[in-house]
Amino acid sequence: IIGITASKTDNFSQWYQEVVLKAEMIEYYSEISGFFIMRPATMHIWNTIRKWFQERIEAMGVEETNFPMFLSGKSLEKEKDHIDGFAPELAWVTKAGDKDIEVPIAVRPTSEAAMYPYYSKWIRSHRDLPFRLNQWNSVVRWEAKQTTPFLRAREFLWQEGHTAHLTEQLAGEEVLQILELYAGVYEQLLAVPVVRGRKTEAEKFAGGYYTTTVEGYIPSNGRGIQGATSHCLGQNFSKMFDITVEDPNVKGKHIHVWQNSWGLSTRVIGVMVMIHGDDKGLVLPPRIAKLQSILIPVGLTAKMSAEDKEKHLKHLDEIFFTLKKAGIRTDVDLRDGYTPAWKFNDWELKGVPLRLEFGPKDAAKEVVSYARRDTGEKGTIPIAELTTKVPELLETIQQDMYNKAEAAYREHRLQLTKWEEVVPALDAKNVVIIPHCLVPDCEDRIKELTTGHSDETTPEGQKAPSMGMKSLCIPFEQPEGLVKGETKCLNPECSRLAEQWCMFGRSY
Ligand SMILES: O=C1CCCN[C@@H]1CCCn1cnc2cc(F)c(F)cc2c1=O
């Protein structure tokens, strides 16, 4: 097997494509560019995330639905003003067989337009609130930019939640509840730290009222990446689609409901690969790994008698069943014709968190030898202690992977108060938190002022002047030191006062 040939530090984007291919997560769908086949290794991770998230939204009272994947141009018309920006991404069906379809229909890029005419029909009384539906599906957005597996695809899997509430406060509570679940998917399952915050007016979903977000950080190129979003739509869509209830307190008065919509996609898998992977391939957090450990027989030389070999493999089988009984997702690699070294490389490439080796020397000492995939650390575990030590070790690996990524993010999230320090910070692969006026034009100017100062590569690996920095979020956790009415916006050309600390960075 040839392992990964590109180095993560020298050619990050090629490294990434190689890893997702050779670890058998993805296959390029050669018919049409921008589409990817998701293979079992990927689907196991997605299904683990789905089970975790589904269980928790069910506990909140969210019900499941499934809407058709096509939207009529008519319903899209209703949200015309903010759709305009997205129009180039819409895929249309114009023919059935050899006949043109009179009224072309669009493939859903998101389902507001499909769902909300029915929300208007189904939501009549305040007793129908809170009204909460979620669907797991795929959406199509004909991205113009270079696509890449998981991070930017023309079709991706996601969940989209769409809820309706009586008041702004009730909607606001749910926005944050869901955002915290998104943070949990990253931090508890994928061992990826995220910053929670609000998108600026310039970066929010234009059709909404406000957008909250979890923002990731990719150490390899110092870029920020939007992890998942939970929007409060305010009454914007209920006014567009006439979704009203009778005011419980004022007879005959109708109020437009307050809505939220929230989405997390298979992008989360790409973020996990980019943060944890190394030059040997994938490194999987144990909680989402299909295979948490792999048992490999070693030291079975040709001079070993068939009887001894038989006895050894029987002992190995007992170890296998001990681990299975302890709830460990494990397998034994008994493939003939492959050396242990070959097997080690293969399972390292696939990111299995813990390798367990068992040879005659181990048997004599009544131990199993282990090697951690994240740190490479080796050691031995007494066979008698496997059922407690292996689960503990897997949890330690999970926690250590998170702590390592959290430290990298914290060390590269610089709070700055001097403009001249910004570009050097970006060039040193940092994101920055600066005092900002939060005005969209100022953000545009900051993007221009921070573009092209160094010839680093784009995520797609092309040589390009470095992209400018965009706002990533207004962190809920605001640092000290910003004096309202006194601290100025950090943009030297802006004469406004700073409103809040805002995180900026080069981004996906
Ligand atoms: O981001 C989410 C979470 C799940 C439900 N939807 C919201 C807002 C989606 C914003 N968005 C995002 N992308 C889009 C692409 C299009 F081609 C298009 F017609 C519309 C959109 C569009 O509305």
Ligand SMILES: [Mg+2]
């Ligand atoms: Mg987009």
